Amino acid sequence: MNKELFIAIFLILVILIFTTPTVPYLSGLDNWYQYRIAEYAFEQGVRPNFDPLSNMGENIVYPPLLHYLLAIPAHIPGLSVMMMAQIYPPLAAILTLIFVFLFVREVFDEKTAMLAALILSLLPIFKLITSFGYSDHDALDFVFVSSTMFFFVRAISTKAHAAPEQLSTVVNSNDLLIKPKRRWESFIYYALAGVSLGLFSLEWGGFPMLVVPLCGFMLLCAILNSRLKLLDNNMVMGFLLFSAVSTGIASLWYGSDILPIFAAELISAAFSYIAVRFEGNSRVPLVLVAIILSFIPILYFFGGDIINVGLTYVGLRDRDVYLQYVAELQTPHFNDFSNLYGVQLLSFLIGLGLFVMSTKELKRHTLLFAACFIFFLFLASSALRFLQYFGIFVSIFSAYLLVKIFEVVNKSVKKDVFIPLMLLSALLFMQPPVPTIVISGDWYNSLQWLRSNSHSTDVVLTWWDYSPWVNGVAWRKTVVNNQPPGRFDDDMIFFGTDDWSKAQNLLEKYNVSYVIVSEGILDNIKTSQSFINKTINFQQSRVLSQGNLYQMGFSGSFRTYFDPTSKLAWDQDYSGGKTYYRELGVLNAGTSEEQHFTANLSGAQFNDYYLFIYSDIAVRIPKDTKDRVFFNLMYTNSTIPYLKLVKETGEVRIYKVIK
Numbered sequence: 309m310n311k312e313l314f315i316a317i318f319l320i321l322v323i324l325i326f327t328t329p330t331v332p333y334l335s336g337l338d339n340w341y342q343y344r345i346a347e348y349a350f351e352q353g354v355r356p357n358f359d360p361l362s363n364m365g366e367n368i369v370y371p372p373l374l375h376y377l378l379a380i381p382a383h384i385p386g387l388s389v390m391m392m393a394q395i396y397p398p399l400a401a402i403l404t405l406i407f408v409f410l411f412v413r414e415v416f417d418e419k420t421a422m423l424a425a426l427i428l429s430l431l432p433i434f435k436l437i438t439s440f441g442y443s444d445h446d447a448l449d450f451v452f453v454s455s456t457m458f459f460f461v462r463a464i465s466t467k468a469h470a471a472p473e474q475l476s477t478v479v480n481s482n483d484l485l486i487k488p489k490r491r492w493e494s495f496i497y498y499a500l501a502g503v504s505l506g507l508f509s510l511e512w513g514g515f516p517m518l519v520v521p522l523c524g525f526m527l528l529c530a531i532l533n534s535r536l537k538l539l540d541n542n543m544v545m546g547f548l549l550f551s552a553v554s555t556g557i558a559s560l561w562y563g564s565d566i567l568p569i570f571a572a573e574l575i576s577a578a579f580s581y582i583a584v585r586f587e588g589n590s591r592v593p594l595v596l597v598a599i600i601l602s603f604i605p606i607l608y609f610f611g612g613d614i615i616n617v618g619l620t621y622v623g624l625r626d627r628d629v630y631l632q633y634v635a636e637l638q639t640p641h642f643n644d645f646s647n648l649y650g651v652q653l654l655s656f657l658i659g660l661g662l663f664v665m666s667t668k669e670l671k672r673h674t675l676l677f678a679a680c681f682i683f684f685l686f687l688a689s690s691a692l693r694f695l696q697y698f699g700i701f702v703s704i705f706s707a708y709l710l711v712k713i714f715e716v717v718n719k720s721v722k723k724d725v726f727i728p729l730m731l732l733s734a735l736l737f738m739q740p741p742v743p744t745i746v747i748s749g750d751w752y753n754s755l756q757w758l759r760s761n762s763h764s765t766d767v768v769l770t771w772w773d774y775s776p777w778v779n780g781v782a783w784r785k786t787v788v789n790n791q792p793p794g795r796f797d798d799d800m801i802f803f804g805t806d807d808w809s810k811a812q813n814l815l816e817k818y819n820v821s822y823v824i825v826s827e828g829i830l831d832n833i834k835t836s837q838s839f840i841n842k843t844i845n846f847q848q849s850r851v852l853s854q855g856n857l858y859q860m861g862f863s864g865s866f867r868t869y870f871d872p873t874s875k876l877a878w879d880q881d882y883s884g885g886k887t888y889y890r891e892l893g894v895l896n897a898g899t900s901e902e903q904h905f906t907a908n909l910s911g912a913q914f915n916d917y918y919l920f921i922y923s924d925i926a927v928r929i930p931k932d933t934k935d936r937v938f939f940n941l942m943y944t945n946s947t948i949p950y951l952k953l954v955k956e957t958g959e960v961r962i963y964k965v966i967k
Contacts, residue, residue: 320429331441335746339443340780346378347389361779361789371561373510374445393443400447401438405429407454412704414461415677423707431703433648433696436744445512452508456501456518463497463546464672498546499553506557519569521683523576525676530583531593538672544580636693648695652706659705662712747777750958755781757955766821771829772799787818797839803938804836811937812950820965825942827959833938847928860926870921875905877919888912892919893943904945
């Protein structure tokens with residue numbers, strides 16, 4: 309191992325160790341769903357046939373690979389499903405970086421490969437999905453995306469083919485002349501690419517994101533073959549082997565639904581064979597283009613769950629109905645690119661421009677790289693869900709730019725400065741991670757209490773985002789689990805409405821036994837405005853200490869103060885005039901319990917707002933908002949007659965429905 313590679317590996321390991329924060333449980337929301345299914349598989353030896361706690365119907369929509377990867381090793385003494393769910397993402401990150409290095413080395417060179425792996429390890433979105441406890445399928449996606457691309461580019465690489473002067477065996481004149489040993493080496497890599505893609509399909513239904521660019525690559529080779537001689541019979545046979553292996557593995561889960569994908573692969577192979585068979589005919593490319601263009605509209609009408617979901621995700625089929633509930637289907641904006649890629653976005657754009665200008669010849673690996681890049685760019689611009697995978701290419705082109713800069717510097721100083729500049733690059737690209745939701749101790753302890761103090765058939769109503777926490781920790785069903793259409797709307801209407809009779813009807817409709825509210829719902833409550841056709845007003849401010857008082861800034865025209873001694877709060881304008889709050893609530897940081905106070909001041913002027921103060925943030929609630937169900941349950945001594953507070957732990961309150 310050369311010195312540069314050793315230092316790159318050392319840097320990556322240091323970055324992973326010191327920039328990966330640990331959490332006591334799991335981070336995120338959906339990660340708890342994956343954990344719960346894996347825990348069941350660990351206890352029962354097999355995944356459940358249906359899931360009564362799913363938000364998407366009783367059928368389990370995720371393939372089984374991830375759940376068994378978490379469950380099976382947990383049988384080793386000293387391990388558990390929780391521990392596997394916590395450590396799997398960083399392990400997947402290491403595998404991904406290895407395959408990215410190997411892939412980039414095939415397409416570019418070793419220095420670019422080292423830097424690409426290093427920069428990817430610093431990418432904010434990559435650090436998020438491979439962080440400790442982020443046990444969703446995303447980290448494993450990266451492993452299979454990078455490994456499939458590496459095995460495939462290795463299979464088509466000219467390194468796997470012998471030059472004509474090296475021939476020991478002459479084959480069909482349309483073939484590149486290949487030594488038998490090299491030929492079988494190429495087929496092994498095609499098979500490995502098929503295995504990798506097949507395993508990807510058993511882990512997530514988004515695996516066609518690799519099938520499309522690989523088929524597109526074969527079609528591009530077919531169209532350009534008469535001029536560039538990119539294809540040969542061995543490559544066609546290798547692609548058929550790749551398709552057969554990946555389809556065979558995928559069929560274990562998808563059955564006949566995989567046939568449209570397999571058909572697309574066979575069509576690509578057929579066109580490639582035609583291009584090889586009639587290589588000398590200049591009209592073949594035009595015929596192939598005409599046939600391909602005529603096929604594209606037909607593909608739109610292909611059925612099956614895989615096709616329907618894929619076209620919906622990229623916006624080629626109507627997805628408006630999902631956009632209110634599934635944020636990852638929204639079309640990304642520039643700010644999304646900036647937040648997920650950070651400072652690498654600029655270096656990526658410059659590196660891309662340099663690559664385009666410096667590419668003089670289209671080789672197989674270059675064309676494959678371009679096909680993957682273009683399709684992943686299309687995906688990234690179509691839906692937030694795919695934005696993270698494009699990070700591989702962001703890191704590659706950033707690395708490409710740095711290598712070009714290093715070459716210029718080396719010529720100027722006449723020394724190899726790659727290592728010091730690599731260290732400098734690591735510092736320049738170091739960025740804060742993308743923030744994520746982590747279940748708090750208040751939430752975890754509250755749900756543990758609920759599991760011990762409720763019946764297994766009890767139904768819970770909380771903001772629907774938190775349903776996986778209730779399912780995964782308390783093992784209780786929520787309103788959005790396998791309920792009739794409209795359940796998500798009703799969930800948001802309940803918390804946003806000020807009609808308590810309507811809220812009671814919703815509790816009866818879903819046979820709810822417990823209602824859970826938490827501070828975090830405040831960040832989402834305005835989503836319910838479109839379902840109740842009313843505006844929900846409130847203000848938030850940070851809480852700062854000022855002498856013996858606490859200060860808040862809700863408006864530029866006044867400051868708000870709270871005196872913890874007298875338990876009084878007031879708004880004070882810049883002329884000194886005071887308007888008091890008649891009612892306020894305070895979360896006692898020492899006891900994690902809420903305290904409520906009423907001001908009795910004769911002759912004082914009062915406003916129509918309710919004030920609630922946490923240790924770091926305060927909420928100013930207008931009179932017409934105070935009686936909305938969420939605000940009444942969360943911030944006041946609730947007066948809703950059919951709900952009784954039974955558990956209060958910091959930011960979380962649990963109410964029992966009085967039936």
